[in-house]
Amino acid sequence: MVASFLARVSLFLLDFRGSRSTVSPKGSNQFSIHSGCRVAPHGISVNSIAPTFIETNLTRERLKRPEFKEFVLSKIPSRKLSVPDDVAHAALYLASEEAAMVNATTLSVDGGWTAW
Numbered sequence: 001m002v003a004s005f006l007a008r009v010s011l012f013l014l015d016f017r018g019s020r021s022t023v024s025p026k027g028s029n030q031f032s033i034h035s036g037c038r039v040a041p042h043g044i045s046v047n048s049i050a051p052t053f054i055e056t057n058l059t060r061e062r063l064k065r066p067e068f069k070e071f072v073l074s075k076i077p078s079r080k081l082s083v084p085d086d087v088a089h090a091a092l093y094l095a096s097e098e099a100a101m102v103n104a105t106t107l108s109v110d111g112g113w114t115a116w
Contacts, residue, residue, distance in 0.1 A: 028048045029048060032046050032047055032106055033105075034104075036105070045103040047094050047099075047104070047107060049106070050114075053082065054082045054083065054084060055083055075116065077111060077112040078112065082109065090107050094107065
């Protein structure tokens with residue numbers, strides 16, 4: 001059995017005013033670690049997925065601003081935006097038998113954004 005949930009990596013991680021919106025992702029990461037360790041003896045894995053900025057209907061308007069799009073792309077080594085299927089494929093992997101030994105961790109689906 002796998003319990004996976006999404007941990008949002010905030011675009012404002014590098015917010016100039018500080019990081020008011022990084023509490024949720026950090027909390028999600030700690031939840032995965034703590035819960036994964038507690039329920040592992042019962043055959044349950046708990047992991048989270050931390051995606052980067054994803055191109056969706058809700059983000060397209062903002063991405064039309066060249067300076068914002070360049071900011072986002074400059075943070076991703078491959079210089080390409082993520083799409084919802086990227087996160088879906090990560091979730092499918094975590095729910096599969098191939099991920100049987102993956103537990104209590106956060107899978108970054110960010111094209112390398114957090115590697116900088």
